[in-house]
Amino acid sequence: MAADSKKAREERAHIVLIxxxxxxxxxxxxxxxxxxxxxxxxxxxxRHHQKVSVIGAVSVSPRGRRLRLRWSxxxxxxxxxxxxxAFLRCVLGSLPGKVLVVWDGGTNHKGPLMxxxxxxxxxxxxxxxxxxxxxxxxxxxxxxxxxFGQLANYVPDHLTMLDREISNRFRPLRRDQKLLRAxxxxxxxxxxxxxxxxxxxxPVITTAPTSAHASGSPFGFFSxxx
Numbered sequence: 066m067a068a069d070s071k072k073a074r075e076e077r078a079h080i081v082l083i084x085x086x087x088x089x090x091x092x093x094x095x096x097x098x099x100x101x102x103x104x105x106x107x108x109x110x111x112r113h114h115q116k117v118s119v120i121g122a123v124s125v126s127p128r129g130r131r132l133r134l135r136w137s138x139x140x141x142x143x144x145x146x147x148x149x150x151a152f153l154r155c156v157l158g159s160l161p162g163k164v165l166v167v168w169d170g171g172t173n174h175k176g177p178l179m180x181x182x183x184x185x186x187x188x189x190x191x192x193x194x195x196x197x198x199x200x201x202x203x204x205x206x207x208x209x210x211x212x213f214g215q216l217a218n219y220v221p222d223h224l225t226m227l228d229r230e231i232s233n234r235f236r237p238l239r240r241d242q243k244l245l246r247a248x249x250x251x252x253x254x255x256x257x258x259x260x261x262x263x264x265x266x267x268p269v270i271t272t273a274p275t276s277a278h279a280s281g282s283p284f285g286f287f288s289x290x291x
Contacts, residue, residue, distance in 0.1 A: 078163035
């Protein structure tokens with residue numbers, strides 16, 4: 066663990082934390098304000114199980130320690146290993162040099178397709194979060210702000226509308242240093258001044274370094290602008 070931390074520090078790697086989530090067509094109901102005697106009424110019939118799947122990455126630059134949000138959505142779909150690899154290609158295409166990816170042990174983060182991709186991209190290596198530790202991933206704070214804040218009680222007419230609204234909410238955030246830092250600090254992961262050193266005592270499962278040259282390509286579902 067200490068050897069990998071030293072490697073990341075010496076090679077001035079970008080640190081990229083990744084996670085997936087989903088938002089359903091039915092609203093996530095939260096307490097809200099209204100005029101006295103006028104109970105708020107929210108649409109939705111409670112039967113829609115369609116959702117928009119989202120993958121997000123919060124990256125930290127090795128020099129300026131600048132934060133950046135990247136994301137991708139799939140309406141009525143999910144992020145299996147092929148879709149996660151496509152997202153990783155876009156992330157790698159926008160980041161020069163070495164990249165350290167930190168994520169959980171989900172099945173879409175491993176398997177033969179992922180191993181083959183990592184074997185071809187030697188500037189990328191991974192560290193796995195311990196099981197059941199969402200508090201160590203700042204992307205979870207991004208999901209919380211979206212679901213329980215910005216889109217709480219939101220009732221879209223259809224999945225395309227929900228998909229579009231997710232991206233509309235993320236665009237102002239993608240390079241907002243103050244807000245991204247606040248979301249990071251809402252997690253239990255130290256900010257990068259101490260992050261690489263903290264790997265020595267945070268419970269993280271490490272995988273071997275891998276990866277060769279990767280170039281980004283314009284996938285239609287990739288929602289950020291580099």
